[in-house]
Amino acid sequence: MTYETLLVEQAGAVGLVTLNRPDALNAINTRLIDELNQVLDGFERDASIGSILITGSRKAFAAGADVKEMAPLCFPGTYLDDFLGRWDRVAQRRKPIIAAVAGHALGGGFELALMCDFIIAADNARFGLPEVKLGVIPGAGGVQRLTRLVGRAKAMEMVLSGRSMDAAEAERAGVVARVVPLAELLDQALASAQAIAAQSRTAVMMLKECVNRVDEGSMAEGLRFERRMFQAVFATPDQKEGMGAFVEKRPPQFGR
Ligand code: CO8
Numbered sequence: 001m002t003y004e005t006l007l008v009e010q011a012g013a014v015g016l017v018t019l020n021r022p023d024a025l026n027a028i029n030t031r032l033i034d035e036l037n038q039v040l041d042g043f044e045r046d047a048s049i050g051s052i053l054i055t056g057s058r059k060a061f062a063a064g065a066d067v068k069e070m071a072p073l074c075f076p077g078t079y080l081d082d083f084l085g086r087w088d089r090v091a092q093r094r095k096p097i098i099a100a101v102a103g104h105a106l107g108g109g110f111e112l113a114l115m116c117d118f119i120i121a122a123d124n125a126r127f128g129l130p131e132v133k134l135g136v137i138p139g140a141g142g143v144q145r146l147t148r149l150v151g152r153a154k155a156m157e158m159v160l161s162g163r164s165m166d167a168a169e170a171e172r173a174g175v176v177a178r179v180v181p182l183a184e185l186l187d188q189a190l191a192s193a194q195a196i197a198a199q200s201r202t203a204v205m206m207l208k209e210c211v212n213r214v215d216e217g218s219m220a221e222g223l224r225f226e227r228r229m230f231q232a233v234f235a236t237p238d239q240k241e242g243m244g245a246f247v248e249k250r251p252p253q254f255g256r
Contacts, residue, residue: 005032008039011190013050013197015043018057025063026056028108032066037089044095047256050197050204052093053189054116055100058182061125062109067134087140091115094205096196100189101125102182106164111142114149117208119175120189121167122182127175128164148215149174200238200254 001008007018017039019026026032036054043049056062073083090097090112099105099113102122110127113119121127129138129146137143138159147155150173158165167179180188196204206229213222233239238254245252 003035003039005029006035006039010049011053012194013048014190014193015039015046015049015052016190017052017054019054019062022057024066024068025060025104026109027064027066027068028062028112029066029069033087037086040090040093040097044093049095050199050201050256051193052095052097053100053193054097054112055102055186055189056105056109057103058122058124059103060109061099061101061103061105062112063104064107064109064130065140084139087111088115091141094208096193096204096208098189098193098196100185101127101176102185107131107138107142108140111138111140111145114142114145114175115140117211118177119170120185120192121170121176121179122185123167123179124182125167125170125176125179126164127170128162129159130162130164132160133162146175198254200236200242200252201256202236202238203233203242206233 005019005021007020009016017036019028019032021027021029021032040052043052077083087108097116099116099119100122101113101119102125105113105125105127107128107130110129113127129142131138143155143159146158150158154173157163165173165175167176170176171179210222210226210229213225217225241254242252
């Protein structure tokens with residue numbers, strides 16, 4: 001299957017998606033988000049895929065939603081079509097998704113990266129929500145997610161000024177899991193995705209649910225949910241295998 005805006009391949013148990021609109025610095029148009037959702041649907045169904053990696057080019061992960069596509073839009077058309085409504089499906093996925101970000105991750109591009117479970121950044125990465133400079137605001141959850149990550153003061157300063165942060169600041173602020181040299185980005189992100197895909201699928205998906213629960217509810221409810229998941233994991237063969245392998249001093253063989 002070929003796509004107009006994406007390159008899609010499988011590297012072992014990792015589904016790899018490369019955003020591919022080089023002439024527009026990977027600006028995200030309707031076609032791209034529809035194709036991405038289609039690919040992620042397939043990865044979710046495919047038992048041979050254990051984790052997903054989304055990346056862009058060395059120059060841009062994505063420089064925003066496609067301004068040229070959005071410029072003529074008007075309300076109530078955006079409302080009636082639920083413009084951006086389909087974006088959030090990226091955040092609803094159950095398998096883990098890593099964003100490997102080099103270059104610009106701006107506006108909707110940053111929002112897409114923030115929908116992933118974590119970001120590994122190249123040292124040339126830049127993150128920002130510059131929508132205010134276009135007379136608009138972010139609309140795909142970026143303000144909510146950024147504020148939860150970096151706190152009110154830094155989020156407020158960034159969205160009101162539209163300034164971006166470099167990779168080092170993003171790491172200090174907790175936006176990215178780690179920063180690696182640009183030349184090593186894909187190898188390191190793939191190694192991370194492969195390591196995750198080699199773990200127990202059940203444990204990985206339960207952990208993703210538990211971490212996401214932090215943002216969704218109260219502490220008490222989150223603690224209860226995490227304990228229930230922990231108890232449930234003892235119903236899986238992976239628990240027997242993982243703990244048994246430790247006791248027997250051998251590597252575990254998790255089921256697929
Ligand atoms: N949309 C459409 N085209 C873009 C975009 C974009 N966001 N960004 C870059 N391009 C295009 C340029 O128009 C240019 O095309 P052309 O050669 O045909 O003129 C090409 O990509 C290369 O760009 P530049 O020549 O500008 O490259 P530079 O290296 O000089 O500059 C920058 C790079 C600084 C990243 C610059 O391109 C820029 O400022 N881009 C716009 C960044 C921006 O404002 N992003 C936010 C967009 S608004 C948004 O994302 C709203 C989100 C709302 C909710 C999200 C869900 C959709």
